Amino acid sequence: xxxxxxxxxxxxxxxxxxxxxxxxxxxxxxIRDAFILAFPITMAGSLxxxxxxxxxxxxxxxxxxxxxxxxxxxxxxxxxxxxxxxNGSTNILSMFIVFLIxxxxxIALKADELLSGITGLSTFFIIxxxxxxxxxxxxxxxxxxxxxxxxxxIIVGLLVGELFSxxxxxxxxxxxxxxxxxxxxxxxxxxxxxxxxxxxxxAIGNAIINALYEDGLHQFIYTVLxxxxxxxxxxxxxxxxxxxxxxxxxxxxxxxxNTIAAIREGMxxxxxxxxxxxxxxxxxxxxxxxxxxxxxxxxxxxxxxSGMTLGLLIAIFLVSKRKDYRDIGKLSIAPGxxxxxxxxxxxxxxxxxxILIIPFILVPAINIIIGWTAIHFEWIPPIAYxxxxxxxxxxxAFLGTGGNWWALILxxxxxxxxxxxxxxxxxxxxxxxxxxSDNITTTKSSExxx
Amino acid sequence: xxxxxxxxAAGMSTSLLxxxxxxAANKRGEEIDIFALPISESSSVIDEVDVxxxxxxxxxxxxxxxxxxxxxxxxxxxxMRAYGTMDGExxxxxxxxxxxx
Numbered sequence: 001x002x003x004x005x006x007x008x009x010x011x012x013x014x015x016x017x018x019x020x021x022x023x024x025x026x027x028x029x030x031i032r033d034a035f036i037l038a039f040p041i042t043m044a045g046s047l048x049x050x051x052x053x054x055x056x057x058x059x060x061x062x063x064x065x066x067x068x069x070x071x072x073x074x075x076x077x078x079x080x081x082x083x084x085x086x087n088g089s090t091n092i093l094s095m096f097i098v099f100l101i102x103x104x105x106x107i108a109l110k111a112d113e114l115l116s117g118i119t120g121l122s123t124f125f126i127i128x129x130x131x132x133x134x135x136x137x138x139x140x141x142x143x144x145x146x147x148x149x150x151x152x153x154i155i156v157g158l159l160v161g162e163l164f165s166x167x168x169x170x171x172x173x174x175x176x177x178x179x180x181x182x183x184x185x186x187x188x189x190x191x192x193x194x195x196x197x198x199x200x201x202x203a204i205g206n207a208i209i210n211a212l213y214e215d216g217l218h219q220f221i222y223t224v225l226x227x228x229x230x231x232x233x234x235x236x237x238x239x240x241x242x243x244x245x246x247x248x249x250x251x252x253x254x255x256x257x258n259t260i261a262a263i264r265e266g267m268x269x270x271x272x273x274x275x276x277x278x279x280x281x282x283x284x285x286x287x288x289x290x291x292x293x294x295x296x297x298x299x300x301x302x303x304x305x306s307g308m309t310l311g312l313l314i315a316i317f318l319v320s321k322r323k324d325y326r327d328i329g330k331l332s333i334a335p336g337x338x339x340x341x342x343x344x345x346x347x348x349x350x351x352x353x354x355i356l357i358i359p360f361i362l363v364p365a366i367n368i369i370i371g372w373t374a375i376h377f378e379w380i381p382p383i384a385y386x387x388x389x390x391x392x393x394x395x396x397a398f399l400g401t402g403g404n405w406w407a408l409i410l411x412x413x414x415x416x417x418x419x420x421x422x423x424x425x426x427x428x429x430x431x432x433x434x435x436x437s438d439n440i441t442t443t444k445s446s447e448x449x450x
Numbered sequence: 451x452x453x454x455x456x457x458x459a460a461g462m463s464t465s466l467l468x469x470x471x472x473x474a475a476n477k478r479g480e481e482i483d484i485f486a487l488p489i490s491e492s493s494s495v496i497d498e499v500d501v502x503x504x505x506x507x508x509x510x511x512x513x514x515x516x517x518x519x520x521x522x523x524x525x526x527x528x529x530m531r532a533y534g535t536m537d538g539e540x541x542x543x544x545x546x547x548x549x550x551x
Contacts, residue, residue, distance in 0.1 A: 020510035033490045107493070253530065255459040255507040331536060335466060342463035346506055347534025 019254045026108040027158055032261045034100035034157070035269070038093060045089025046386040049280055052082040054403055057283050061403030086280050090273045091142065094149035098124040098157045105161025111168050112191060119195050120160040124153060126199055127206040127217055144218045147273035151226040152218050160198060167194035226270065233267030234292050236372040243297055243364045250306050251360060253351040257306065268294040275384040285381035285402045292372060295383035297364065299397040299407070300371030300414045302389065305341030307350065307360035308367060310393060311418025315426045318419070322433050325426070338390045355432060359425045366421070367414045380407040453498060454545050456486040457515055458505040470538025493518060501548045503541065506530045524548040
């Protein structure tokens with residue numbers, strides 16, 4: 001146990017400060033929280049879409065189960081009623097993100113959060129490609145308000161949030177109103193000059209970039225920043241590395257998925273939305289443009305939560321002789337079904353547990369590879385529908401593929417694989433407990449605390 | 451009435467603990483307000499609470515919470531095993547100890 005204790009101290013010194021930095025650095029936090037806050041809207045859009053195709057498409061799985069297509073011959077005609085829901089969610093995600101990031105930065109710097117958010121949105125459209133005039137009417141391209149504009153939204157949100165918060169604190173730029181002026185009016189005048197300065201800076205910057213790069217600012221950022229990052233994400237190796245890092249953080253008791261959220265969103269947000277749009281246009285997940293996304297992790301390698309601990313729970317009920325393991329197991333089943341596993345991670349604990357570290361890292365990596373292989377060789381369609389990560393086990397794979405039965409079966413295979421891998425380690429934990437109870441000094445030194 | 455704030459990641463698992471703590475408080479006939487929030491949403495209520503407890507999975511945020519609280523009330527990371535076993539009574543007892551100090 002001497003080695004583990006030394007290892008623990010070393011990692012506490014290295015890893016915890018890095019995680020603390022990542023989780024408190026205001027720009028990273030602003031991006032992460034913006035995606036968290038926008039999540040319910042995009043998820044609502046995705047679920048409406050899923051129901052739309054499950055119920056209203058003649059080959060949708062619910063339609064088939066309930067024989068709806070026999071009862072209503074013109075079922076598919078009603079699909080178009082609900083398709084516009086995406087236009088109000090993922091298709092304008094960049095507008096939400098730019099507002100929320102500018103707002104989050106202002107909150108961190110204690111400036112006027114709402115006006116900062118609105119200024120962010122305003123700036124986003126100052127630098128937006130010009131209206132197209134067709135037969136007397138003006139048209140704005142939808143190309144950059146959705147997924148493709150995400151990086152512009154992130155950069156603008158961060159810059160405007162910083163500029164707004166700093167400029168609005170400068171006494172020299174504040175227009176002072178006499179005390180008789182109502183506070184709501186005084187508030188707007190206080191930030192008038194900062195907003196004018198910001199809009200001028202962005203208008204001039206936009207003109208310069210447009211002069212140098214004829215495709216415009218949005219295309220420029222998309223090509224040099226967003227596309228390379230998206231391409232890095234589009235590989236099974238990246239998926240496995242991200243999952244290993246995320247689960248490794250949990251081993252040290254640090255919330256893994258939260259810590260890597262900002263990076264993960266940058267890599268996969270656009271791909272996920274493009275997939276969703278493909279589904280909306282074609283009514284099927286087959287042929288979705290980005291088969292390799294983080295959704296594979298959720299669909300096949302995250303049952304029970306990080307480390308796929310639903311397999312660990314089953315292994316405990318099958319082979320564990322330890323009362324403490326079985327007690328924690330019983331407590332963890334209900335939250336575990338919804339992929340929440342802090343009780344196992346801290347209760348068993350998995351944290352700094354020399355035996356369980358190996359399967360906790362290994363199981364998700366293997367199941368990501370299994371899921372990816374099945375999608376890569378087109379045994380099942382890509383996980384193109386976004387489904388909440390709290391959806392129980394293999395159902396997530398089933399719904400994520402738009403109701404593919406093979407995906408459901410593969411989900412159960414992955415669960416079996418995780419159980420089989422966890423089993424020998426749970427048996428090893430039995431033996432470790434037996435040895436420890438023979439030797440009181442060992443027991444004391446193995447009581448790892450947080 | 452005493453108020454306890456639990457800081458966590460997304461409020462999912464900690465809300466389980468909140469329920470267990472409320473049960474423990476009810477049994478003892480204590481009137482107490484307990485709620486769980488992620489750190490990003492804590493700033494609005496942190497000035498009204500009597501003690502702040504952090505989930506062990508966000509223990510690295512203690513410095514940030516400390517700077518928000520500015521020493522006004524006690525701040526502590528919940529002991530890992532008590533959190534994992536969702537031992538509402540133990541955490542509640544500790545919270546009272548901290549408030550009493």
